[in-house]
Amino acid sequence: MKLAEARQQFVQSWGVLGSQWGINRTMAQVHALLLTAPGALCTDDIMEQLKISRGNANMNLRELINWSIVDRVIIAGDRKEYFQAEKDIWKVATRIMYQRKKRELDPMLKVLAALELVEGDKRNPDIKAFTETVGSIRKFAAQADKSMDTLIKAEENWFVNQFMKLMK
Amino acid sequence: MKLAEARQQFVQSWGVLGSQWGINRTMAQVHALLLTAPGALCTDDIMEQLKISRGNANMNLRELINWSIVDRVIIAGDRKEYFQAEKDIWKVATRIMYQRKKRELDPMLKVLAALELVEGDKRNPDIKAFTETVGSIRKFAAQADKSMDTLIKAEENWFVNQFMKLMK
DNA sequence: CTGAATTTTCAATAAAAAATGAAAATTATT
């Protein structure tokens, strides 16, 4: 397979994977394009290569920057902004984890904690079923939350280092 | 908060969370309803409580059964089918993991392996950038794949047991 | 076997999400 074709297929697949995980397909494709680019790209490069509008390119680039997995880059003597992706895949993973945790898991934990305080007699089987399920989900989510914090923070963590060694 | 209200809020929140992760909102809501029900429910219960059509209820129930997180249940002397959710949250998590791994991660791994075989001179910076990025993503994904297998399989696994103890 | 109850399918419709593109805003250059 030629490089251009391989790159296109990566962009395509990354887009599909993203959309299956609730990430805008185009955002994932822009990310894929930047990940596999040897250098930084400008908005026009992205518009051209993905055949998308300026507005669309702009919005998705901004979102990738919000997620801290793409940076704006200044190129001397050029008025345009350029963009480049973080290529350390471990950093990419932890940053995505951090964003999703913050936006989704943390709010869900708050809700679950509140729901455990439901009124009524715990011997009522309906209430029992409810609080037991919600309680176990909350405990599970809280553990996941803690584990993610560990992964996100610790570059010096033993487990993480072992994991990273395997990746070279 | 009263039970009915709490339950409704759980259904609502679970639906939102699901849709953020690429799972049909209604499917997540049906799951939430069954998770917090004291017993099994039939299609009509679900239609009524979620205000959805029979076709919709049927499709989403089937999908939950495909995922092995909801079971069909026979109630003696009743012609209707009933449904109940697996309530062991660890089992639910590993089964969802298994399905998503199989449907999404495994195919992606195949694609990535193929893309690493791109033609051309490795000293070409474009090819170098591409294969390095794709290679590191593939290694990362392969490690995630292995880790998930461990979690999914091993009830006897030390790490998993530690994790589960914390959850009671 | 018959027919009533129940489940499943799927073409048509509705709802939700994403993309466009041109106008407005911002930024840099002379």
Added chain:
DNA sequence: AATAATTTTCATTTTTTATTGAAAATTCAG
């Protein structure tokens, strides 16, 4: 300050995804 280049916004349109509901298929009881 004027203007040219670039970026951002957002109302409108398009595309994608989900839902409906009635017909067809299936299942079961007598």
